[in-house]
Amino acid sequence: MSNLLDEVTERALKLNVPLSVQLDLTYRCNERCVHCYLDHHDYGEMTTAEIKHLLEEMAEAGVFILTLSGGEIMLRKDFFEILEYARRQLTFCVKLKTNAILIREQEAARIRDLGVESIQISVYSHRPEIHDAITLVPGSLKRSLDAARFLKSQGLRVIFANPVMAQTFQDYPGVRALAAEMGLESTIDPTITPMMDGDRSVLDLNIDRASLHQLFRDESLVVDAEESCVVDAADQDKLQHLPCSAGHTTCYVSPYGDVFPCVQFPLPTGNVRKQRFVDIWRHSERMNEVRSIRLKDLSTCTSCTHMSSCSRCPGLAYMEGNMRGPSSADCEKSFAKTGIPSANMLAKKRAAANLVQIRSIPAPGPMAGASASA
Amino acid sequence: MSKLYVARSPRVAARSLGGEMMIMSGRDSTLFTLNETASILWQAADGTTPLEEIVEQKICSEFEVEPSEALQDAETVARELAGHHILQISEQPMPQPSPASGASR
Numbered sequence: 001m002s003n004l005l006d007e008v009t010e011r012a013l014k015l016n017v018p019l020s021v022q023l024d025l026t027y028r029c030n031e032r033c034v035h036c037y038l039d040h041h042d043y044g045e046m047t048t049a050e051i052k053h054l055l056e057e058m059a060e061a062g063v064f065i066l067t068l069s070g071g072e073i074m075l076r077k078d079f080f081e082i083l084e085y086a087r088r089q090l091t092f093c094v095k096l097k098t099n100a101i102l103i104r105e106q107e108a109a110r111i112r113d114l115g116v117e118s119i120q121i122s123v124y125s126h127r128p129e130i131h132d133a134i135t136l137v138p139g140s141l142k143r144s145l146d147a148a149r150f151l152k153s154q155g156l157r158v159i160f161a162n163p164v165m166a167q168t169f170q171d172y173p174g175v176r177a178l179a180a181e182m183g184l185e186s187t188i189d190p191t192i193t194p195m196m197d198g199d200r201s202v203l204d205l206n207i208d209r210a211s212l213h214q215l216f217r218d219e220s221l222v223v224d225a226e227e228s229c230v231v232d233a234a235d236q237d238k239l240q241h242l243p244c245s246a247g248h249t250t251c252y253v254s255p256y257g258d259v260f261p262c263v264q265f266p267l268p269t270g271n272v273r274k275q276r277f278v279d280i281w282r283h284s285e286r287m288n289e290v291r292s293i294r295l296k297d298l299s300t301c302t303s304c305t306h307m308s309s310c311s312r313c314p315g316l317a318y319m320e321g322n323m324r325g326p327s328s329a330d331c332e333k334s335f336a337k338t339g340i341p342s343a344n345m346l347a348k349k350r351a352a353a354n355l356v357q358i359r360s361i362p363a364p365g366p367m368a369g370a371s372a373s374a
Numbered sequence: 375m376s377k378l379y380v381a382r383s384p385r386v387a388a389r390s391l392g393g394e395m396m397i398m399s400g401r402d403s404t405l406f407t408l409n410e411t412a413s414i415l416w417q418a419a420d421g422t423t424p425l426e427e428i429v430e431q432k433i434c435s436e437f438e439v440e441p442s443e444a445l446q447d448a449e450t451v452a453r454e455l456a457g458h459h460i461l462q463i464s465e466q467p468m469p470q471p472s473p474a475s476g477a478s479r
Contacts, residue, residue, distance in 0.1 A: 019391075063389070064391070091389065094387070117403055
């Protein structure tokens with residue numbers, strides 16, 4: 001299937017079709033995860049009618065894969081009405097992202113009946129005391145796991161999403177083992193992203209270099225750790241490649257109708273309350289600017305040893321101040337894989353060295369403080 | 375010979391991309407793409423129009439092909455898609471709610 005999906009993605013790219021969109025239905029949430037990048041207040045979410053209209057526009061524009069996320073999607077009282085419209089009327093391939101603590105047998109059956117492709121549930125640890133300390137909701141792990149069982153028993157595809165951070169690093173093997181025991185899939189992500197308002201304090205929760213190094217050499221995660229950690233030979237062809245799919249075949253829409261290239265790329269490109277979705281996608285100057293960037297256009301990164309293999313996220317680079325610049329979190333990953341500092345890391349080191357200038361100062365003579373001619 | 379009716383499976387996801395359908399099976403998330411003629415057949419599969427009529431009106435009118443040959447090909451394609459559970463086949467009409475226009479663009 002992956003080859004066919006690649007072909008379809010390539011075709012969508014040529015036709016300028018937004019193949020995949022993440023739509024956050026709400027930023028409200030019933031958990032208070034310590035690393036979350038969202039502001040959970042409701043500043044005027046789209047109404048049911050507005051969302052249905054947007055879904056029609058998305059279908060018209062060619063969107064095939066629709067990821068409904070949040071916040072917690074189940075907090076919308078019209079969640080099933082929206083889901084039913086997306087599936088039965090508009091035949092999207094729908095994926096859900098949820099903490100699942102409001103999903104019981106009845107909800108699981110409805111999700112099955114509506115033909116949802118997959119449900120991704122956030123799980124931070126297999127140990128309740130650790131998971132619940134991240135969500136700040138006592139009993140949340142048990143409820144999420146119960147929901148996963150209800151969904152699995154309906155024959156649905158369930159995926160544990162395991163964001164790995166300092167407090168949970170030692171538990172990722174436990175989460176993977178739990179998923180395997182329950183017959184579920186699991187993914188891990190070692191990147192904590194800044195808050196949407198730019199606050200970077202949550203980045204302190206990221207795992208340290210030693211843990212990242214360990215992660216990339218865990219043979220249960222990578223097929224061949226040695227091979228995946230070598231530096232690729234410089235490849236000039238890759239300079240013409242796209243940095244990622246953001247703005248090319250994918251985009252993100254907030255609960256307020258703002259359209260961004262990606263959920264991790266908070267560059268506003270338009271609002272569906274004021275413009276048609278397809279017009280934003282095709283004609284937004286900012287979306288087209290993102291779309292115009294090739295690897296050869298990146299500052300710093302084009303001279304980097306890791307350029308061919310780097311997982312550089314343009315959204316994280318944007319949040320660092322330059323969408324054509326490096327993403328430090330990905331520099332750290334490249335360094336953890338290979339032990340070789342990125343061009344960005346070396347540049348920062350040089351800049352830091354220039355900031356601290358130490359010169360020897362001649363020792364004061366006996367006449368110090370007095371005029372030389374005195 | 376009895377008439378054959380075809381209907382899109384309600385559990386699949388579907389969208390047209392440059393005139394060719396992308397279909398994802400609701401059973402196992404397998405992705406299929408249909409060529410232009412199979413896409414025409416898929417889009418016309420409303421459960422109530424006989425396959426023979428679909429072939430005459432939608433395929434023979436667009437392509438230079440013998441109706442009997444086109445019908446034989448269409449039946450083969452329909453049975454193959456039914457084997458993947460993304461299309462339903464019956465000798466009786468299968469009325470069903472039609473999706474909004476955006477679904478088949």
